[in-house]
Amino acid sequence: MPEKRLTEVLPGTLDMLILKAVSLNPLHGYGVLQRIHQISGEALNIPQGSLYPALYRLEHQDLITAEWGVSDNNRKAKYYTLTPAGRQRLREETAGWYRLSKAIAAALNTTREEV
Secondary structure: OOOOOEOOOOOOHHHHHHHHHHHHOOEEHHHHHHHHHHHOOOOEOOOHHHHHHHHHHHHHOOOEEEEEEEOOOOOEEEEEEEOHHHHHHHHHHHHHHHHHHHHHHHHHOOOHHHO
């Protein structure tokens, strides 16, 4: 059975994915969508309607900053970069995600004999 594309992410993970995408290099909004799609192995497709409120929220939490620039297709675009606070939040969120995924994997791999 082919793997399904994911159009929704778990609550609380969109911000972490945005921070990760922006940590790799400055990106405009649509570039963030493309980068998340790319780094997820093309499994995640984030709707624009979810992305832009999240970018606004992250900017107002001083986790990302925005500067106007010109995109590859010569259009005015807002480019986002990570702040030091955003870098710290990404480290914390990533560590928490790995702890959670390890715990869930352990639970799912438990056999009847181990209980």
